[in-house]
Amino acid sequence: MSMNKLIELKNVSKIFKQGDTVIRAVDNVTWSIEDSGKLIAIVGPSGSGKTTLLNLLGALDIPDQGEVIIEGKNISHFSEKQLSEYRKRKIGFVFQSYNLIPNLTALENVMLPMEFLRMPREQAEKRAEELLRELKIEHRKNQKPPKLSGGEQQRVAIARALANDPDIVLADEPTGNLDSRTGREIIQLLKNLARTKNKTVIVVTHDEGIVEIVDEKYILRDGKIIAQA
């Protein structure tokens, strides 16, 4: 089976300076993400660089050293427009706090990324409904996020992340605000999506309970990937 490299990190570092202190939040990481249909976890203690690493993978940030390579191109050479296109088309983002727009309905929230890419409204609505159905939350499509439970909001947020059919879904502590049972349901859902839609789903977590569900796990400590399990 041939594996297609979606993102490659070569000796990547992200360095923050606070006064006299230099923090290597991501420290010389070499890693690649393949077109795998897998759920991958990045685990590590608070401050180990998980969010910083995810931001580099999603091109929300540019490394200080090393290369982030997407489709053979170093993103340090990308224009703002290319970076934004990459984030909109190739990556779906899922957050701990869902980040849904409170005054739009669940359906409208899912339609939004498609409308940003100028999909006709009718087509966007049809696709948003399909995604909400797949995530078993279609019956709540006309509700606004504040009326939904945390687990329901995260389902809507996952539907939104899938709207533009990205290759990669990046989720930063997606279960951090959920009880453990709902959290496990959400992780199982992400695993099923990875399988059935052949997405690479990368979940950052420090919840050890989740880790047994995932296909691959990488341990991050002090900005370095120290082990794979």
Ligand SMILES: Nc1ncnc2c1ncn2[C@@H]1O[C@H](COP(=O)(O)OP(=O)(O)OP(=O)(O)O)[C@@H](O)[C@H]1O
């Ligand atoms: N914008 C910033 N400016 C300065 N330091 C930063 C910045 N972002 C992150 N850091 C530092 O980089 C290190 C890694 O932070 P990061 O947020 O990636 O950790 P994390 O593993 O996601 O932690 P948590 O589990 O608490 O979310 C920490 O020491 C943090 O204080």
Ligand SMILES: [Mg+2]
């Ligand atoms: Mg974090």
